[in-house]
Amino acid sequence: MYNLCSVSDRLRIFNGGLRFVPDWKKGISTVEEISEMQDVLFLLRDASISDCKDTWFWGEEAKGTYSVALMKSMIREEEEVRRDFCMRWESWIPIKVNIFVWRTEMDRIPTRMALSRRRLNVGDSSCTLCGIGDEEVMHLFTGCVFSFGVWSIVGQWCNIIPIMAFDFKDLLRIHESVTGGKWAKKVIRGIVMVTCWAIWKSRNDKVFRGTTPKVAEVVAMVKSCSFLWLKNRTKFANIVWKDWVKNPLYML
Known part of the structure; x- marks a missing residue:
């Protein structure tokens, strides 16, 4: 989109x-472009326009105009924030899933509470999947009744019973408790990431x-997508579906 266009043009x-x-x-x-377009349309759903002259704003508070001093101040604030991320990029799953999990850990996905914090009118802020509790990252992936049902079945499938997660970072550490070699941990880490993506997609x-x-x-999507991606993007090209659905680590 062009910088010189007006709001009424678009x-x-x-x-x-x-x-x-x-x-x-x-x-x-x-897929990434379509997903981003859906986010834009959702953000515009409750927007309104007026007859006032268009004005460009800059910064998180949308006040004032751009200046080097403001940029330096923002950079200093970012540097003071402690970065303690658990997410590690997994090679056998698509880039779109890696990016989604990366954004989710930083709380950069458009949940209803995230949109509300940006002063966007989302109406009901309750969880889309269960209707209980505010829809934020921690609830959506670890506190939601619907997500709990998904994690329970995925945990049984992966022989990780129970999956205990009170925060999104706990999900990203599940593979650390898996016994076995490097690939056992990589497979479980990838399945966890695919599960998060499947929950968000639903x-x-x-x-x-x-x-x-x-x-x-949702569980069926997790099993089928992870099977296809692992089979076509790793050395495990000979894995068999009937064995995979029983135990994703059977080939190790």
């Missing part, structure tokens, strides 16, 4: 609401498509 009123009208040389095509399907998520369907 946002049109249609049926009482706003419609985003992009002017791109190339349309969106990848959440988005309910928000944007109105579907009713089911625990069994």
Whole structure:
């Protein structure tokens, strides 16, 4: 989108609401681009426009104009924040899943509470999947009743009973308790990341498509996607589906 365009060039009123009208040389095509477009449309869902002159703002508080001094101040604040991330990139799962988990650990995915903190009107802030508790990263992946059902079945499948996680970082450390060699830990770490992605995908399907998520369907997605990715992106090209669905570490 061009910097010189006005808001009215890209946002049109249609049926009482706003419609985003992009002017791109190339349309969106990848999964990542489609996902980001869905996030944009969700953010614009409750937006409104006025007849005031368009103004560009900069910074997290959206006040004032850009200056080098403000940028230096922001950099210093970021440097003072202690970085203690657990996420490690896993080679056998797609980049889109790695990026999603990376963003999730930093609380940079558009949960309802995250959008509310940005002063966006999301209406009901309760969890999309269970309706109990505010929808934030910690609840969505470790406190949600629906997610608990998914983790319980995945844990049984991976012979990790029970999966104890009180924070998102706990999920990213599950592989550390797995006995076995390097690949046993890599497989479990990847499955955990795929499970997080599948839970988020089911959440988005309910928000944007109105579907009713089911625990069994999310688990099935975890098993099928992780099987295909491991089979086609690692040395385990000979793994067999009927054995995989019983134990993902059977070949080790």
